[in-house]
Amino acid sequence: MESNSIIELIKKRNIKNIAITAQSAEPGKIFFAIPGLFHNGNDFIDIALAHGASLIITNQNPAIPHDNIIVVKDISIVLETVVNYLYPKLPEYLVAVTGTDGKTSVVNYFQQLCMLANKQAASIGTLGVITTNNYLNKLLNPDPIKPECATTRSYIETRYILHQLATYGINFVALEASSHGIDQSRLKGIKFKAAALTSFSRDHLDYHKTMNKYLDAKLKLFKENVVSNGAAIVNNNINELQIIQSKITSEFGLKLLSVERQGDIQIVSVQGSFNGQKVHFRYKNKDYGFKVPIIGRVHITNMLIALLLAINVGFKSEKLIPLLSNLKPIKGRMxxxxxxxxxxxxxxxxxxxxxxxxxxxxxxxxxxxxxxxxxxxxxxxxxxxxxxxxxxxxxxxxxxxxxxxxxxxxxxxxxxxxxxxxxxxxxxxxxxxxxxxxxxxxxxxxxxxxxxxxxxxxxxxxxxxxxxxxxxxxxxxxxxxxxxxxxxxx
Missing domain, CATH: 3.90.190.20 (Mur ligase, C-terminal domain)
Structure with a gap:
């Protein structure tokens, strides 16, 4: 059955959502039986039927035919078509953050800066989905006793979350992009106005096997998901900086901006104490300073990466820089x-x-x-x-x-x-x-x-x-x- 025919079937059966698990495949939902890294969705078709799934899509012939089971040749194409139909909306000002460490801090600081500038904003990542809308916070976050959120949610979950945020008028959104999430195409089809690479050091080699493959996964975000002529913000202290710079500018055709040594934002000095930090930095040949009640030199770098992300989705630097001193500590980060x-x-x-x-x-x-x-x-x-x-x-x-x-x-x-x-x-x-x-x-x-x-x-x-x-x-x-x-x- 073609994708268009499935869309007509979705309309006819009044299907409104995609089930993430077979257990949640209740009436009004469609379930995709997709082979995954650890489990095969086809093994859970009976469970999805028992829970009342209105439609099940698979690429394997079922042992027992059923009116609610549709067999397709290319399930990934059908999934993308259905996702675009059920969850078509995306926030207008989307940014992504990848890196071994620092992703959570940067997306949170980006959200804070946007909120301080009187814009509705959200962050998505390890801390869950954070907004000022209590209804959305409950809708989009798991039960606290269950395992924590994946840094980057599944493709279906990500599009559902972004659709809900856009529906409720939240158009400034920062999303954590893990190497697993990027490599597994969980961000497929999503375009970001800017993206950042916070850090790069050994991690996840059980999955990527080599550091080169790990770096390639990170850089895939910039290659496939940043809009043409979009901005890439990089921490200049990364050892692999020359390779990263070459790929981002020459191969991907993006605008490269950086923080730290000889960067677009140069951190001149940081004076730290147990009460916070006093910062002096230079941007576009002008000197600026601010104080924050946040401990950790690395957080200053992350704040300034967030600043560049916000500037590259349309904010004026002169409006945002005075707001840096109002940034608050992040839960579970120092x-x-x-x-x-x-x-x-x-x-x-x-x-x-x-x-x-x-x-x-x-x-x-x-x-x-x-x-x-x-x-x-x-x-x-x-x-x-x-x-x-x-x-x-x-x-x-x-x-x-x-x-x-x-x-x-x-x-x-x-x-x-x-x-x-x-x-x-x-x-x-x-x-x-x-x-x-x-x-x-x-x-x-x-x-x-x-x-x-x-x-x-x-x-x-x-x-x-x-x-x-x-x-x-x-x-x-x-x-x-x-x-x-x-x-x-x-």
């Missing part, structure tokens, strides 16, 4: 709590580069007045052994005390994960229960000590054995144990 003369930081730092950056920053801020204590655990399955070994070495080198705990262990043996890290972090303490690890660390802290709890940040769940998920949040655990230990938050 989130701070103080008791006595001690500080506790919760950060999402999930890669070796991110952990090294945060620990180096905190070491400088503390100026050797107290100890630097680090709590972290091994991430699930992702380039696992290499990542864990690197993070164990970094934590041991840059911390005075390291506590190895559980993170999201999924299908791996948590004891085996901890053992891998302890082989290189030989002086570390092992406390499997993450909450108990936090309690132990807080109880041992003395004047001027700093505690960094890395790896989960904003997350409100912990996947501990297989698919078993429990409610858990690092910052809530910090507050709980401070209260239990009679530590006064200041």
């Amino acid at each position: 989130e701070k709590i103080k008791f006595g003369n001690c500080y506790v930081f919760v950060d999402y730092a999930l890669t070796p580069n991110a952990l090294a950056t945060m620990l180096t920053e905190l070491r400088v801020l503390n100026n050797n007045k107290g100890r630097l204590i680090t709590i972290f655990g091994g991430s699930e399955n992702r380039d696992a052994i290499a990542r864990r070994i690197q993070m164990g070495i970094i934590a041991s080198k840059l911390s005075d005390l390291v506590i190895i705990t559980d993170q999201n262990t999924c299908n791996e043996d948590p004891a085996a994960i901890r053992k891998e890290i302890l082989q290189v972090a030989t002086s570390a303490i092992e406390i499997p229960n993450r909450g108990e690890a936090i309690k132990y660390a807080i109880n041992t802290m003395i004047d001027n000590d700093i505690l960094l709890i890395a790896g989960k940040g904003h997350e409100t769940r912990q996947q501990i054995v297989g698919n078993h998920v429990i409610y858990y949040n690092d910052m809530e655990q910090v507050k709980l144990h401070l209260k239990q230990l009679n530590k006064l938050i200041v």
